[in-house]
Amino acid sequence: MVEDDKCTVAVLHTEETSVHECDTLLPSSDQRLLSVDNLIQLAPINQASVLCCLNERFAHDLFYTSAGSTVIAINPFKEIQNLYSRDLVMAYHENTEDSPHIYSKAGDAFRHLCRGLGKANQCIIVSGESGSGKTVSAKHLLRYLTLVAIGKGEQDQVCSSIEQRILDSNPILEAFGNAVTQRNDNSSRFGKFIKVQFSRNGQMVGAEIHTYLLEKTRVVHQSQDESNFHIFYQVMESLSADLESTLSELVRRLGKEAFCTLPAVRNHHAHRDLNTTLCAMTQIGLSDGVQRDVTKVLVAILFICNIKISAIEEELCELLNDNVSQTSLQQAASLLGVETASLEQVLLYRNIKSGGDRRLSVFIKPVPEREANSRRDCLATLVYSRLFDWLASFINGQIKPKDYDYTIGKHKELFL
Numbered sequence: 001m002v003e004d005d006k007c008t009v010a011v012l013h014t015e016e017t018s019v020h021e022c023d024t025l026l027p028s029s030d031q032r033l034l035s036v037d038n039l040i041q042l043a044p045i046n047q048a049s050v051l052c053c054l055n056e057r058f059a060h061d062l063f064y065t066s067a068g069s070t071v072i073a074i075n076p077f078k079e080i081q082n083l084y085s086r087d088l089v090m091a092y093h094e095n096t097e098d099s100p101h102i103y104s105k106a107g108d109a110f111r112h113l114c115r116g117l118g119k120a121n122q123c124i125i126v127s128g129e130s131g132s133g134k135t136v137s138a139k140h141l142l143r144y145l146t147l148v149a150i151g152k153g154e155q156d157q158v159c160s161s162i163e164q165r166i167l168d169s170n171p172i173l174e175a176f177g178n179a180v181t182q183r184n185d186n187s188s189r190f191g192k193f194i195k196v197q198f199s200r201n202g203q204m205v206g207a208e209i210h211t212y213l214l215e216k217t218r219v220v221h222q223s224q225d226e227s228n229f230h231i232f233y234q235v236m237e238s239l240s241a242d243l244e245s246t247l248s249e250l251v252r253r254l255g256k257e258a259f260c261t262l263p264a265v266r267n268h269h270a271h272r273d274l275n276t277t278l279c280a281m282t283q284i285g286l287s288d289g290v291q292r293d294v295t296k297v298l299v300a301i302l303f304i305c306n307i308k309i310s311a312i313e314e315e316l317c318e319l320l321n322d323n324v325s326q327t328s329l330q331q332a333a334s335l336l337g338v339e340t341a342s343l344e345q346v347l348l349y350r351n352i353k354s355g356g357d358r359r360l361s362v363f364i365k366p367v368p369e370r371e372a373n374s375r376r377d378c379l380a381t382l383v384y385s386r387l388f389d390w391l392a393s394f395i396n397g398q399i400k401p402k403d404y405d406y407t408i409g410k411h412k413e414l415f416l
């Protein structure tokens with residue numbers, strides 16, 4: 001019985017009664033919120049109660065909370081001991097732990113996959129705003145899957161080899177696809193869809209990484225306090241060691257600052273050095289020669305961006321007759337292995353085709369300054385995005401299951 005702030009408690013059978021302050025019997029509001037590990041338990045559910053609950057849990061190092069069948073993750077922005085330990089992976093895998101965690105989602109997906117293998121695919125969507133922790137979460141999800149799949153026995157080596165290759169691909173994709181933004185020092189500027197393939201017995205046999213929507217305009221334009229893709233800074237940092245000395249010398253003479261598309265950004269450490277990226281390329285199977293070519297293409301892109309164009313008259317323009325523009329044109333052409341005149345023509349003229357297949361005529365028409373500028377920017381972004389796509393498809397070729405026959409559930413060939 002409750003009266004004012006007092007509560008009378010009667011013990012059944014003994015008929016003993018005692019009187020208490022109400023507050024001492026009810027859990028404090030903090031404790032109540034802490035024990036809510038699924039937001040649907042909140043009453044009432046509204047923006048304030050949800051935020052209050054998440055905030056309270058966060059303050060007590062509880063970074064995961066369920067919302068129905070979804071898990072809400074709050075980025076701790078610091079290393080938390082044992083939050084992703086191997087023991088915890090096994091606990092979720094063996095169902096001895098069920099508190100909200102990304103591992104519980106990975107565990108559900110893996111269990112459903114094993115039960116319905118051959119019939120049902122599973123999908124985990126990691127979404128959130130920039131800097132919220134999607135990339136880190138995806139890495140932990142992948143690690144969970146590789147650990148529990150390894151637990152399946154026989155094919156440990158295959159599984160760890162796939163995991164290793166996916167991990168090796170990370171520094172490459174990060175270098176070419178990540179940049180400093182106002183919200184995140186290592187922001188992925190592309191979408192990623194990772195498909196992990198399992199055999200009928202639940203063994204990992206391969207993976208595919210599909211990349212999409214690369215923010216390629218970043219090559220030529222960056223918002224305030226944001227950087228170009230990390231790889232350009234990495235190349236500039238170690239150019240002297242990795243390219244022919246004439247080019248290194250030239251870049252040194254021009255100075256890194258001479259490259260207009262490489263803004264200096266506060267606290268930018270280019271996220272690892274070029275060596276790490278090149279090592280990852282070697283691990284994934286790209287030869288030294290190809291790596292050198294990739295580096296040359298990157299420097300060529302920087303030179304293309306440095307070419308300045310000036311108007312002669314309304315519909316006619318030319319390359320600025322200064323040292324930087326002229327040298328940049330020559331260097332870009334030489335690094336790409338094309339004639340200087342051809343590159344200049346691509347920037348300043350456009351082809352107009354007329355007639356059918358039989359009587360095809362091609363006219364060359366000069367373009368106005370504005371169009372020449374956008375042709376230059378398009379060329380730089382196009383070359384970069386083709387390079388990125390090519391790298392992504394090369395990586396895919398290395399982690400895809402080779403000759404796997406899904407109908408009999410056996411590997412025909414393993415890539416170890």
Ligand SMILES: Nc1ncnc2c1ncn2[C@@H]1O[C@H](COP(=O)(O)OP(=O)(O)OP(=O)(O)O)[C@@H](O)[C@H]1O
Nearest residue numbers: 075077078079130131132133134135136184187188
């Ligand atoms: N689980 C975590 N534990 C500790 N720190 C984390 C965790 N998740 C993210 N972080 C920190 O937050 C930073 C941003 O995370 P992340 O790059 O995963 O964000 P994102 O959502 O992928 O961002 P973007 O969309 O910009 O690529 C990381 O560099 C890391 O410092």
